Structures are given as structure tokens and as C-alpha cells.
Amino acid sequence: MKLYSYFRSSAAYRVRIALNLKNIKHELAIVDLLKSEQLGDDYLTTNKQGLLPAFETDQGVLAQSLAILEWLDETYPQCPLVTGTAWQKAQIRNLSFAIACDIHPLNNLRVLKYLSDELCVDTEGKNKWYQHWIEEGFNKIELMLNKSNHYCIGNQPTLADICLVPQVYNAIRFNIDMSLYPKIAAIYIHCNKLAAFSDAAPQNQPDAN
Structure with missing residues (x-):
């Protein structure tokens, strides 16, 4: 799995925390927002929204942090992110x-x-x-x-x-x-x-x- 990230992207930051909490191995791919790399053809092939993050899985790519976090929680139940009653x-x-x-x-x-x-x-x-x-x-x-x-x-x-x-x-x-x-x-x-x-x-x- 691969997380497309930029160090100051708040949404990517959320996903990094969740991956760490759940101890999920992944690759980090850097997309420099200040250089507008998110709008380049290479990245737009991955994420048509041209936003960060994007999370590449065997099933495809998710491109909204909350959707990624919900998917991680359902797929990797250890250390649940939404729990309780x-x-x-x-x-x-x-x-x-x-x-x-x-x-x-x-x-x-x-x-x-x-x-x-x-x-x-x-x-x-x-x-x-x-x-x-x-x-x-x-x-x-x-x-x-x-x-x-x-x-x-x-x-x-x-x-x-x-x-x-x-x-x-x-x-x-x-x-x-x-x-x-x-x-x-x-x-x-x-x-x-x-x-x-x-x-x-x-x-x-x-x-x-």
C-alpha cells in the first residue's frame, strides 16, 4: 500500500497517524504541494481530484482522508478509530x-x-x-x-x-x-x-x- 503525502497536508497527517496506530506497513510517496505536483499528469492519473492524500491499495485508490480512515478501520480492526456504543x-x-x-x-x-x-x-x-x-x-x-x-x-x-x-x-x-x-x-x-x-x-x- 502507498500513501501519497506532503508533510504539511493536514489530511495526509490524519492518515499517517492512523497507519501508525494500527501498525500498518506502507510506502510513502511525496507530492510537493508548493510545487503544484498534485496537479501534474502523473499524480492526476492516481487521484483525479488533484488533492492529498491518496491511498493506493490492491483494490484501487481512495482519495478522501475520512474515507481512507473508515476503510482502514473496517479492514484493519486493531486499535479501532470509531469505537464504543x-x-x-x-x-x-x-x-x-x-x-x-x-x-x-x-x-x-x-x-x-x-x-x-x-x-x-x-x-x-x-x-x-x-x-x-x-x-x-x-x-x-x-x-x-x-x-x-x-x-x-x-x-x-x-x-x-x-x-x-x-x-x-x-x-x-x-x-x-x-x-x-x-x-x-x-x-x-x-x-x-x-x-x-x-x-x-x-x-x-x-x-x-
């Missing part, structure tokens, strides 16, 4: 979608490039845009989390943590004051004590330098 599973998905569907799409690279290249938004304005949508989302997510938990839901890392950690990494990159979100910050710190999370972190990827 039906209500707990719904809560895990609720938090995951709040991050992956409501926050992340507003701040990914193609949106930021459109703001600067097409709408002529300057760097300060672009950063304010990014910070605004992170803060809007984190204000709500902070209220949704239990104070005493090391993880978003339950006592083990789940899909929700896999979505949250990359988003916090990006928030820190864009100078969000994480002291305003103590529950989110605590989960981020705790998760990154696990090798599955720290090994998947952008700074630890082969294309980070």
Missing part, C-alpha cells in the same frame, strides 16, 4: 466532521492561494482569514469536550483525535493563542506523547527539510 461512535464522528468538514476546508492551501492570487488578499489579510475560522471552530469544539479527558471521546485515541491534532498543529503555525482552549491543548499535548502521533508529525517527515 452507538452514541459514542456518533460523538466521535460529530467532533471529527466539525474539524474536517467545517474548519479545515476553509483554510487549506488551494483556498489560501485563491485568496492571494485571485482576490489579491495580502499576507496579513490571509492570516486573519485563517485565524478567524480556526477560532470560530475551536470556540465551539472547546465547549464540546469533557474537561478531564486525555482524548476527545473515551479513553483511547479515536478518529476525533486524529482530526484534532493536525488542526492544532496548523493553529500553532498561525499563532493562535492555545491558552484560550485548555481542553483542546491538553489533548494535543497528550496525544503527541504517543509515538503514533509524534512520528506522523510534519517535522518528522522525510520531506520536512
Whole structure:
């Protein structure tokens, strides 16, 4: 199996965490977003959406991180990402979608490039845009989390943590004051004590330098 990845791609970061948690052997293929390699003919043959990640399996290619994570969970049941009662599973998905569907799409690279290249938004304005949508989302997510938990839901890392950690990494990159979100910050710190999370972190990827 092969994961097409870029070190700062939040969606690829999610999949890297899950593969580590489940201890699944895979090959890493680097696609440089800053060089627009995702729009090249070679990559578009693999993923017609021209987005990251893409996950190549014996059955074909999946090209949406949440679909990849659900497939991994059904195919490799060890260390389940969506677990517990039906209500707990719904809560895990609720938090995951709040991050992956409501926050992340507003701040990914193609949106930021459109703001600067097409709408002529300057760097300060672009950063304010990014910070605004992170803060809007984190204000709500902070209220949704239990104070005493090391993880978003339950006592083990789940899909929700896999979505949250990359988003916090990006928030820190864009100078969000994480002291305003103590529950989110605590989960981020705790998760990154696990090798599955720290090994998947952008700074630890082969294309980070």
C-alpha cells in the first residue's frame, strides 16, 4: 500500500497517524504541494481530484482522508478509530466532521492561494482569514469536550483525535493563542506523547527539510 503525502497536508497527517496506530506497513510517496505536483499528469492519473492524500491499495485508490480512515478501520480492526456504543461512535464522528468538514476546508492551501492570487488578499489579510475560522471552530469544539479527558471521546485515541491534532498543529503555525482552549491543548499535548502521533508529525517527515 502507498500513501501519497506532503508533510504539511493536514489530511495526509490524519492518515499517517492512523497507519501508525494500527501498525500498518506502507510506502510513502511525496507530492510537493508548493510545487503544484498534485496537479501534474502523473499524480492526476492516481487521484483525479488533484488533492492529498491518496491511498493506493490492491483494490484501487481512495482519495478522501475520512474515507481512507473508515476503510482502514473496517479492514484493519486493531486499535479501532470509531469505537464504543452507538452514541459514542456518533460523538466521535460529530467532533471529527466539525474539524474536517467545517474548519479545515476553509483554510487549506488551494483556498489560501485563491485568496492571494485571485482576490489579491495580502499576507496579513490571509492570516486573519485563517485565524478567524480556526477560532470560530475551536470556540465551539472547546465547549464540546469533557474537561478531564486525555482524548476527545473515551479513553483511547479515536478518529476525533486524529482530526484534532493536525488542526492544532496548523493553529500553532498561525499563532493562535492555545491558552484560550485548555481542553483542546491538553489533548494535543497528550496525544503527541504517543509515538503514533509524534512520528506522523510534519517535522518528522522525510520531506520536512
